[in-house]
Amino acid sequence: MPERTAVIASRVGLHARPAGIFVAAVGALPLEITIARAGEPADEAMDASSILSIMSLGASNGDTVVLRAEGEGADEALDSLVKILETDLDAQ
Amino acid sequence: MQKTSRSSQSNESGKADLPSAGLRTAASGTDQSKPASTFSGFGVNPGRIVGPIMLMPPMVHEPAKDEQRVEGTSSEEATAALQNAAKAVQASLRARSVEASGAGREVLEATALMAIDPMLINSAAKLIGEGASAERAIWDAAASVAKMLHGLGGLMAERSTDVLDVRGRIVAELRGVAAPGIPFSDSPYILVAEDLAPADTATLDPSKVLALVTSSGGPQSHTVIIARALGLPAVVAAAGVNALTDGTVVFVDGGAGTVLVNPGIEEENLAKAWIANRANLALFDGTGRLKDGHLVPLLSNVGGASDAVAAAAAGAQGVGLLRTEFCFLDRDTEPTLAEQVQAYRGVFDAFPGKKVVVRTLDAGADKPLPFLTDASEPNPALGVRGYRTHITSPGVLERQLDAIHQASEGTEAQVWVMAPMIATAEEARHFAELCCGAGLTTPGVMVEVPSAALTAESILKHVDFVSLGTNDLTQYAMAADRQLGPLAALNTPWQPAVLRLIQLTVAGARAEGNDKPVGVCGEAAADPALAVVLVGLGVSSLSMTARALSAVAAILASVTLVEAQHLAELALSAPTATDARRLVRDNLPLLNSLGL
Numbered sequence: 001m002p003e004r005t006a007v008i009a010s011r012v013g014l015h016a017r018p019a020g021i022f023v024a025a026v027g028a029l030p031l032e033i034t035i036a037r038a039g040e041p042a043d044e045a046m047d048a049s050s051i052l053s054i055m056s057l058g059a060s061n062g063d064t065v066v067l068r069a070e071g072e073g074a075d076e077a078l079d080s081l082v083k084i085l086e087t088d089l090d091a092q
Numbered sequence: 093m094q095k096t097s098r099s100s101q102s103n104e105s106g107k108a109d110l111p112s113a114g115l116r117t118a119a120s121g122t123d124q125s126k127p128a129s130t131f132s133g134f135g136v137n138p139g140r141i142v143g144p145i146m147l148m149p150p151m152v153h154e155p156a157k158d159e160q161r162v163e164g165t166s167s168e169e170a171t172a173a174l175q176n177a178a179k180a181v182q183a184s185l186r187a188r189s190v191e192a193s194g195a196g197r198e199v200l201e202a203t204a205l206m207a208i209d210p211m212l213i214n215s216a217a218k219l220i221g222e223g224a225s226a227e228r229a230i231w232d233a234a235a236s237v238a239k240m241l242h243g244l245g246g247l248m249a250e251r252s253t254d255v256l257d258v259r260g261r262i263v264a265e266l267r268g269v270a271a272p273g274i275p276f277s278d279s280p281y282i283l284v285a286e287d288l289a290p291a292d293t294a295t296l297d298p299s300k301v302l303a304l305v306t307s308s309g310g311p312q313s314h315t316v317i318i319a320r321a322l323g324l325p326a327v328v329a330a331a332g333v334n335a336l337t338d339g340t341v342v343f344v345d346g347g348a349g350t351v352l353v354n355p356g357i358e359e360e361n362l363a364k365a366w367i368a369n370r371a372n373l374a375l376f377d378g379t380g381r382l383k384d385g386h387l388v389p390l391l392s393n394v395g396g397a398s399d400a401v402a403a404a405a406a407g408a409q410g411v412g413l414l415r416t417e418f419c420f421l422d423r424d425t426e427p428t429l430a431e432q433v434q435a436y437r438g439v440f441d442a443f444p445g446k447k448v449v450v451r452t453l454d455a456g457a458d459k460p461l462p463f464l465t466d467a468s469e470p471n472p473a474l475g476v477r478g479y480r481t482h483i484t485s486p487g488v489l490e491r492q493l494d495a496i497h498q499a500s501e502g503t504e505a506q507v508w509v510m511a512p513m514i515a516t517a518e519e520a521r522h523f524a525e526l527c528c529g530a531g532l533t534t535p536g537v538m539v540e541v542p543s544a545a546l547t548a549e550s551i552l553k554h555v556d557f558v559s560l561g562t563n564d565l566t567q568y569a570m571a572a573d574r575q576l577g578p579l580a581a582l583n584t585p586w587q588p589a590v591l592r593l594i595q596l597t598v599a600g601a602r603a604e605g606n607d608k609p610v611g612v613c614g615e616a617a618a619d620p621a622l623a624v625v626l627v628g629l630g631v632s633s634l635s636m637t638a639r640a641l642s643a644v645a646a647i648l649a650s651v652t653l654v655e656a657q658h659l660a661e662l663a664l665s666a667p668t669a670t671d672a673r674r675l676v677r678d679n680l681p682l683l684n685s686l687g688l
Contacts, residue, residue: 020202
């Protein structure tokens with residue numbers, strides 16, 4: 001299964017605002033995407049389309065997360081999501 | 093909702109066909125074509141208005157603990173109903189977010205996403221599968237999500253209230269009742285609510301709301317602050333008034349504290365006279381003084397640069413209270429030094445050559461901040477709040493003082509600083525040292541804890557001024573939570589005990605011997621009659637919402653210092669708060685002729 005790691009760039013971590021932007025991007029993709037903290041087993045990964053799941057990860061600035069997806073276009077989709085996570089959304 | 097009524101003729105159903113025995117009808121003894129009934133509460137902001145009411149929908153109540161799916165409804169049907177309700181809530185929040193801007197917009201967008209969140213809906217669907225009703229299922233599912241977020245602390249804890257807000261909206265949608273919050277209307281109306289919260293200010297449109305009436309909430313509640321800031325006539329603690337129905341026409345008298353249902357020609361004329369008078373009330377000329385020329389500087393309470401600009405335009409002689417919370421609220425982290433400097437400078441720049449009293453961060457109790465205060469305290473009003481957060485989160489205050497000092501450099505404002513919730517001379521000394529360390533030369537403290545009023549002389553040995561915060565001073569002197577409607581009668585600064593504490597503070601300042609100023613920056617200063625009493629007690633300056641300046645100035649100009657001192661004596665020796673207020677008002681006939 002294609003996967004990518006991303007380092008959270010937002011100053012306050014994956015909190016309401018940045019998490020909202022990320023979830024909106026996930027929701028626009030026709031794929032099932034999961035998110036987990038680096039080092040956690042893949043079967044404990046969270047649904048990346050759930051803002052509450054994302055927030056419950058409690059990922060802070062500088063933490064590494066793993067995104068996974070399967071299906072057509074998964075690689076491109078994951079690349080675009082990594083880009084979002086690695087941007088400081090609070091600075092905008 | 094408070095069911096008991098102190099009104100002379102309570103009208104629980106709000107129907108117009110009840111027997112007529114209202115105050116006015118009974119007093120005039122004439123037959124009215126329409127029955128009148130009166131609700132009595134506390135007038136907290138003057139003004140006379142006739143208009144139709146709209147009720148603020150009540151808080152969504154919790155479904156019964158064991159509420160099950162109705163017989164004949166499958167779990168699939170219940171889950172589908174829940175999903176539809178969630179989608180409807182998402183759509184309405186999205187629609188609201190489009191009208192909002194900036195950070196508010198993004199928060200609303202994030203909240204809209206929460207409404208249809210798969211984690212939330214799936215865990216509710218599981219509970220529905222186990223037999224729960226859709227309402228109960230979403231209630232419990234959201235509660236556990238909120239608890240989980242709250243447990244994460246800091247950043248996420250604050251968002252737990254958004255989950256609970258979404259839950260209330262979904263349950264209201266499932267029940268087919270109005271969503272909680274300020275009602276929306278195209279035409280102007282009088283807002284009737286149980287009480288208003290600080291958050292309601294953001295959604296209250298002052299061009300649509302004519303007046304505020306609450307059935308609960310005391311004279312010190314947030315409704316009062318909102319009413320004064322927006323210049324809306326307001327009556328609080330008018331028990332039973334929320335049993336009226338939408339569209340009922342009422343006459344609100346924010347001076348007398350009454351709400352009359354089905355007003356007649358007489359009230360129409362009073363309302364017209366008020367509107368004309370309000371326009372005629374001379375603008376404040378920028379110098380507060382009594383009839384004999386005794387000067388009483390009138391300053392303004394502000395919560396940011398735009399407030400400050402408006403206050404300067406209204407003639408305020410400075411800022412008596414800069415609430416710095418504006419810089420911190422709705423934040424998950426402490427604002428940076430640069431952000432703070434910029435925010436404070438905006439206020440200083442509005443008052444070149446004038447005094448600006450900056451109150452350091454007053455978090456806690458009704459103003460929680462996730463990174464400073466502990467929401468689980470059993471008694472937040474008696475907890476770690478105001479200056480006391482310095483004990484649990486050292487450093488924040490020092491950085492704020494640095495920011496205030498940096499902001500003051502290069503401006504022409506005279507910058508004074510004061511700490512809230514000071515209880516002892518020792519705390520005052522420590523605060524003065526911190527100010528000195530930051531290069532700030534005029535430290536002071538708030539007097540809002542009775543112990544500070546009683547030890548004002550010792551406190552003033554360490555600081556250059558004190559400012560009385562009458563809202564909290566009243567709540568602590570009377571041991572009465574300022575948010576509670578049933579305690580409204582206790583919670584007024586007209587209480588002779590509160591006036592006595594103010595008198596003792598002035599006496600302490602005189603005993604200290606250096607003629608250090610004693611100001612008032614609580615809501616009491618905005619009540620023109622009470623302002624006269626405060627000056628009579630020896631208070632040197634008054635700070636209030638800018639909208640109250642002209643009314644207070646007009647009434648002060650109608651009395652001499654000797655007269656004010658006499659009225660202060662009358663109020664101090666009155667047996668009750670009601671008597672104190674009545675005695676003073678009876679001696680200030682200008683109040684009634686101005687409709688104040």
